[in-house]
Amino acid sequence: MRIAVIGAGALGLYYGAMLRRAGRDVRFLLRRDYEAVRRRGLTVTSPAGDFHLERVRGFRSPAEMGEVDLVLVGLKTFANDRLVDLVRPLLGKRTAVLTLQNGLGNEELLAEAIGADRVLGGVAFLCSNRGEPGTVHHLGQGSIRLGEYAGGLTERAAAIAAMFTAAGVPCEAVADLAKIRWEKLVWNIPFNGLCALTGADVTALLTHPPSRELVREIMAEVVAGANARDLSEPIAGEAFIARMLELTDGMDHYRPSMMIDRLEGRPLELEAIYGIPLRMAAGHGVEMTRTRMLHALLALGEPK
Amino acid sequence: MRIAVIGAGALGLYYGAMLRRAGRDVRFLLRRDYEAVRRRGLTVTSPAGDFHLERVRGFRSPAEMGEVDLVLVGLKTFANDRLVDLVRPLLGKRTAVLTLQNGLGNEELLAEAIGADRVLGGVAFLCSNRGEPGTVHHLGQGSIRLGEYAGGLTERAAAIAAMFTAAGVPCEAVADLAKIRWEKLVWNIPFNGLCALTGADVTALLTHPPSRELVREIMAEVVAGANARDLSEPIAGEAFIARMLELTDGMDHYRPSMMIDRLEGRPLELEAIYGIPLRMAAGHGVEMTRTRMLHALLALGEPK
Numbered sequence: 057m058r059i060a061v062i063g064a065g066a067l068g069l070y071y072g073a074m075l076r077r078a079g080r081d082v083r084f085l086l087r088r089d090y091e092a093v094r095r096r097g098l099t100v101t102s103p104a105g106d107f108h109l110e111r112v113r114g115f116r117s118p119a120e121m122g123e124v125d126l127v128l129v130g131l132k133t134f135a136n137d138r139l140v141d142l143v144r145p146l147l148g149k150r151t152a153v154l155t156l157q158n159g160l161g162n163e164e165l166l167a168e169a170i171g172a173d174r175v176l177g178g179v180a181f182l183c184s185n186r187g188e189p190g191t192v193h194h195l196g197q198g199s200i201r202l203g204e205y206a207g208g209l210t211e212r213a214a215a216i217a218a219m220f221t222a223a224g225v226p227c228e229a230v231a232d233l234a235k236i237r238w239e240k241l242v243w244n245i246p247f248n249g250l251c252a253l254t255g256a257d258v259t260a261l262l263t264h265p266p267s268r269e270l271v272r273e274i275m276a277e278v279v280a281g282a283n284a285r286d287l288s289e290p291i292a293g294e295a296f297i298a299r300m301l302e303l304t305d306g307m308d309h310y311r312p313s314m315m316i317d318r319l320e321g322r323p324l325e326l327e328a329i330y331g332i333p334l335r336m337a338a339g340h341g342v343e344m345t346r347t348r349m350l351h352a353l354l355a356l357g358e359p360k
Numbered sequence: 361m362r363i364a365v366i367g368a369g370a371l372g373l374y375y376g377a378m379l380r381r382a383g384r385d386v387r388f389l390l391r392r393d394y395e396a397v398r399r400r401g402l403t404v405t406s407p408a409g410d411f412h413l414e415r416v417r418g419f420r421s422p423a424e425m426g427e428v429d430l431v432l433v434g435l436k437t438f439a440n441d442r443l444v445d446l447v448r449p450l451l452g453k454r455t456a457v458l459t460l461q462n463g464l465g466n467e468e469l470l471a472e473a474i475g476a477d478r479v480l481g482g483v484a485f486l487c488s489n490r491g492e493p494g495t496v497h498h499l500g501q502g503s504i505r506l507g508e509y510a511g512g513l514t515e516r517a518a519a520i521a522a523m524f525t526a527a528g529v530p531c532e533a534v535a536d537l538a539k540i541r542w543e544k545l546v547w548n549i550p551f552n553g554l555c556a557l558t559g560a561d562v563t564a565l566l567t568h569p570p571s572r573e574l575v576r577e578i579m580a581e582v583v584a585g586a587n588a589r590d591l592s593e594p595i596a597g598e599a600f601i602a603r604m605l606e607l608t609d610g611m612d613h614y615r616p617s618m619m620i621d622r623l624e625g626r627p628l629e630l631e632a633i634y635g636i637p638l639r640m641a642a643g644h645g646v647e648m649t650r651t652r653m654l655h656a657l658l659a660l661g662e663p664k
Contacts (some may be wrong), residue, residue, distance in 0.1 A: 253557075256660055266656035273653075349577075349650050352570035356558055 057219065058124040060146045061085065061138075063131030066184040067156060068312070069192040071128060071200075071225060073100045076109055079222035083121045085116040085142065092190030096170035098138060101187070102194035104224075120340040123148035126216065129155040132196040132317075133162060133328035140169040147174070152212060154202060156180050158244060158313070159328025160237060160336065163205040167278070176213060177233050178202030183310055196307065199226040203233035231288060238282035243300050244329050246274040248314035252324060253357070259309045262301070272297060281337030317355070326354055361385070361523065362428040364450045365437030366443075368393065370488040371460060372498040375504075375529060375583060380413055382527035387425045389446065390418040396494030405491070406498035409526075424432045427452035430520065433459040437466060437632035444473040451478070456516055458506060460484050461595070462548060463632025467509040480517060481537050482506030483544035502613065507537035512575050533593065539633060540584035543595060548633050550578040552618035553654040556628060556659040557661070561613045566605070574600060574650065577634075579661055581648040585641030597632070618658065622661070630658055 058081045061072040063231075070091070076082040076098075086093055093114040113123045124146050131139055139162075143153055147170065155162045156177040163177040172253050179202075183195035188204065200220055205209050213229035220227035230236055247258055261267045279293040304310075314324050330351035337344050362385045365376040372394070380386040380402075387413050392395055397418040402413050419425045420525050435443055443466075447457055453472060458480040459466045467481040483506075487499035504524055508514050519531035524531035551562055558565075565571045581595040608614075622659065629630055634655035641648050 073477055088659055250657070254657055260660070264656075264660050267660045270653055270656045345649055345652050348575055349653060352568075352574045353554070356560055356564070356568050356571045 057081070057126060058122070059083065059126045059128060060118070060121050060124040060359065061128045061130065062118070062142050062146075062299060063129055063135075063157070064089065065130055066186045066192055067180060067182055068128065068130030070100060070179070070182065070184045070194055070198070071130070071156070071220075073098050073109055073112075073192065074109075074198075074223045074225050075219070076112060077107060078219075080219070080223070081113075083113045083115060083124065083224050085118055085121065086116070089189045090098070090114055090116055091310075092130070092188070095160040096190050099187075099191045101191065103196060104194070105235070110225055116147040118142050121146055121357065124151060127151060127230060129153065129157055129162070129166075130171060131157060132322075133157050133325045134323040134329075135157055136162065136165055139165060143170065144145065150345055152176060152216070153168070154178055154204075156200065157250075157328065158325050158327065161328055161331040163233070167205055174205050174214070176202055176204040177205055177237065178213060178227075179236050181240075183307060184309075185316065195310065200226075200227050203230045203236065203237045205233060207233070234285060235282070235287045235289075236293070238278070238285070238333075239296065241282070241329070241333055242278045242291070242296065243304070244312075245278050245333070245347055245350075246271045247304065248312045248325075248329060249354055250274075251315035252259050253350065255313070255319075257309045258304050258307050258312045262305055270300075272301065274346045275352070277342075277347050278333070280342070281342045281344055284337060284340035284342045299325040303355055324354055325353065330354070361430060363387065363430045363432060363505045364422070364425050364428040365389065365424070365432045366446050366450075367433055367439070367461075369434055369436065370496055371432030371484060372432065372488055372491045372500070373402065373490070374404060374486065374488045374498055375460070375524075376415060376432070377402050377411075377416075377496065378502075378529050379523070380416060380526045381411060382523075384523070384527070387417045387419060387428065389422055389425065390420065393493045394418050394420060396492070402499055403491075403495045405495065407500060408498070418580075420529035422446050422449040425450060427488065428455060431455060431457040432623070433457065433461055433466070433470075435461060436626075437461050437463055437629045438468060438627040440632075441577060442543055443469060449473065450603055455615070456480060456520070458482055458520060460506075461632065462552075463545065463634075464630055464636040467537070471509055476510050479543050480506055480520070481509055481541065481653075482531075483540050487611060488550065489615075489620065493563065499614065503532075504539045505532050505534055507534045507540065509537060511535065511537065515582045538589060539586070539591045539593075539595070542582070542589070542591070542637075543600070545586070545633070545637055546549075546579050546582045546595070546600065548616075549582050549637065549651055549654075550575045551608065552616045552629075554578075555616050555619035556622040557654065559619070559623075561615050561619070562608050562611050566609055567605070572605075576605065578650045578654070579604060581651050582637070584649075585637060585644070585646045585648050588641060588644035628658060628662060630655065630662070631635050634658070
């Protein structure tokens, strides 16, 4: 299976490297890391053991990459105006496109342009950061849940999940993509935004009782927004929230991607993580008060 | 009338200087400004005209200041554990104490220690900042509304108000101190906190539509909290909020005191402006959701 990785940041580089290590034909679209990867290959540091890939296929433009069987999208959503143009040259007759991007709206964008039947979406529970060019730091976790944009469990989705799992990335195919997208938002909406806004990491948030309570309240808003939709089954609010908090208690001083984006002066993924979910929830009659406040405060700090 | 100013920051220095200029016997308790004031007096810059006071009575401790007729309190509320000890040496038989401090709880603290009949409270609509030692910058406005802690309109309150007004500080005595305290909170709770949290000034907040809307929503929460109390008459929410927004639209890039406190690494007046009002409103069955979120985020950034 030929695989293209579009948007090779901390997420794309890590998953691409895991698949490459497992012997897959992985082609990376690179910008910042191009020279380093061509010269020295790709290094992954990880609590599960560091590894180095000597020969890695890096490209500067999708036109050079050829048709592939699977496109893995890790692009930051604020660059989504380029997404379709980046993906189109890679498409053969049966190419599937799996977006692991944050938030909502990414599958819709792809489906509109290339057809809903090509599109899968997934959520990654991955703690990783970019290092020097040619190096990515895997800090912990890494599992993926994915599903068809059109819904239902397909052989294709099961095969992709099996490929990831065989490569050391625990991956599960599910029938209800909307549900796993919203479940991921239960984590992303409080932690990404509060950390980016305040400069506090997840541990600082969770060890300060009033902000821990705030995280919990925001999570409850997102669960209410999710459950107002027609999910296959509702998110079990209290239990799910308790599990997310416990999981995050184990992430020692982790800094979410949005916090790093702000610290490094990049735009934030506000539309995918806040704007679209807020509008969807409001469309179902759910007003996410604290989430809207957080969105307003984050937007205030964005470059005009 | 002998007047002592306790807590001679941007507010205490300005009002004290205005009264001194009008010929009153004003005695300042000074720390940072002591040497400069003793040597060169006190300078006020103001759009209404700068002025300089050559001879100003500055003291290092309240014990040296003697008994006075009126104590004017401008102390930051985070220093309230020292308030009673600073005031007590100044008290004669009929000394009145007027606190112009921010937020709630200050009159209660004084009344408990020195008797409710001595205590008045007031709110200042003043834009001022400290400059070099011995200099205070009056940026705009400056009017005061004050009232008896025990309630009702007294001759004493009217006399103090007349004294301020004669000195160029428009001042009105009112019967319902609680109402004017809460009216001030309608401004302080959104602007002080949001500016301190985000580093944006009032103009940046009000020209960004989502944060302008957030300011309006927080103001509505405070009005609801106020009107749940037994005020002489309720705050006219919508009209009052519109007036506060209009007033603030005229404050070109003003930075509220709490924003400056944070920028300069001082503690914030969180208990007086957030903690006590939140508890009071909750005690009357009003949950101020956005205000509580703002309080949590501000507290997160405080030194442990």
